[in-house]
Amino acid sequence: MTTENQTITEAVRERYGSIAAQVLTEQTNSGCCDSGCCGGSSEKDTISQGLYAVSELEGVPLKAALASLGCGNPTALAELREGEVVLDLGSGGGIDVLLSARRVGSTGFAYGLDMTDEMLELARRNAAEAGVENVAFLKGDIAAIPLPDSSVDIIISNCVINLAADKAPVLREAFRVLKPGGRFAVSDIVIEGGLPEGLVDSATLRRDLSSWAGCIAGALTDVEYRAGLAEAGFVDIELEVTRRYSMADLPQPLPTWVSALGDELVEQVVGRFTSTFVRATKP
Numbered sequence: 515m516t517t518e519n520q521t522i523t524e525a526v527r528e529r530y531g532s533i534a535a536q537v538l539t540e541q542t543n544s545g546c547c548d549s550g551c552c553g554g555s556s557e558k559d560t561i562s563q564g565l566y567a568v569s570e571l572e573g574v575p576l577k578a579a580l581a582s583l584g585c586g587n588p589t590a591l592a593e594l595r596e597g598e599v600v601l602d603l604g605s606g607g608g609i610d611v612l613l614s615a616r617r618v619g620s621t622g623f624a625y626g627l628d629m630t631d632e633m634l635e636l637a638r639r640n641a642a643e644a645g646v647e648n649v650a651f652l653k654g655d656i657a658a659i660p661l662p663d664s665s666v667d668i669i670i671s672n673c674v675i676n677l678a679a680d681k682a683p684v685l686r687e688a689f690r691v692l693k694p695g696g697r698f699a700v701s702d703i704v705i706e707g708g709l710p711e712g713l714v715d716s717a718t719l720r721r722d723l724s725s726w727a728g729c730i731a732g733a734l735t736d737v738e739y740r741a742g743l744a745e746a747g748f749v750d751i752e753l754e755v756t757r758r759y760s761m762a763d764l765p766q767p768l769p770t771w772v773s774a775l776g777d778e779l780v781e782q783v784v785g786r787f788t789s790t791f792v793r794a795t796k797p
């Protein structure tokens with residue numbers, strides 16, 4: 515890994531480690547967004563709010579719900595079947611793993627993979643509290659998945675691939691561990707239509723560690739996502755926008771590379787950020 519990519523990965527680990535530590539220590543009734551959601555670190559963050567129906571969360575521990583930092587609801591959109599093996603890339607506090615475990619039943623199994631110790635501790639506590647046994651939380655990088663080839667039926671993920679410093683190995687690894695016919699069913703932040711040509715250079719984005727770790731600066735465009743999945747070997751690639759963002763959803767203060775664009779362009783740029791459900795199949 516390059517030094518620049520290592521710096522990005524460490525910034526991401528630090529941010530989510532401190533959020534998990536806060537949830538672990540607080541017997542709080544405040545939401546996750548007081549400590550910073552996927553979208554940023556202010557109380558104004560809205561990206562991770564309201565993603566799950568109250569009925570879905572029945573039986574899910576409070577701490578798992580509080581640590582929900584995603585930008586979609588992949589288990590609601592993915593067709594999970596009884597007996598399947600699910601892998602959640604960047605499982606955080608474990609909410610989507612617990613929901614998956616319920617859907618695949620006792621003959622199925624759900625793995626969560628995360629690189630942050632505090633998140634793994636939180637997820638394991640949540641699973642124990644929920645009394646769910648068909649789950650395991652693995653420590654590792656989504657760019658080097660600690661599972662054998664062709665061992666998983668479906669890969670889910672919720673707002674994590676945008677955090678990876680280099681997306682290509684993540685998509686290659688997802689392809690490797692899926693069984694033939696296996697599905698990729700991921701919620702992520704995607705920049706629809708890309709950023710206006712020449713407006714923000716990628717070096718500037720990569721230097722903004724806070725907005726990278728807040729799921730914004732590292733997002734792929736829809737064209738890049740499709741190309742990356744195809745390059746890894748996936749077919750039947752589909753992107754479905756589940757939510758479009760506006761200024762009100764962005765973390766405040768705005769990242770400097772956003773505010774430097776001026777009011778008119780900012781609106782234009784922000785309107786291109788979406789939560790998107792990405793589907794693809796391993797042939």
Ligand SMILES: C[S@@+](CC[C@H](N)C(=O)[O-])C[C@H]1O[C@@H](n2cnc3c(N)ncnc32)[C@H](O)[C@@H]1O
Nearest residue numbers: 530582583584604605606628629630655656672
């Ligand atoms: C935005 S949070 C989402 C957590 C969870 N999916 C959810 O919806 O609540 C990102 C999570 O991905 C983990 N993560 C980020 N990059 C990772 C990587 N390269 N390898 C493994 N885990 C990673 C972080 O530790 C964190 O728990």
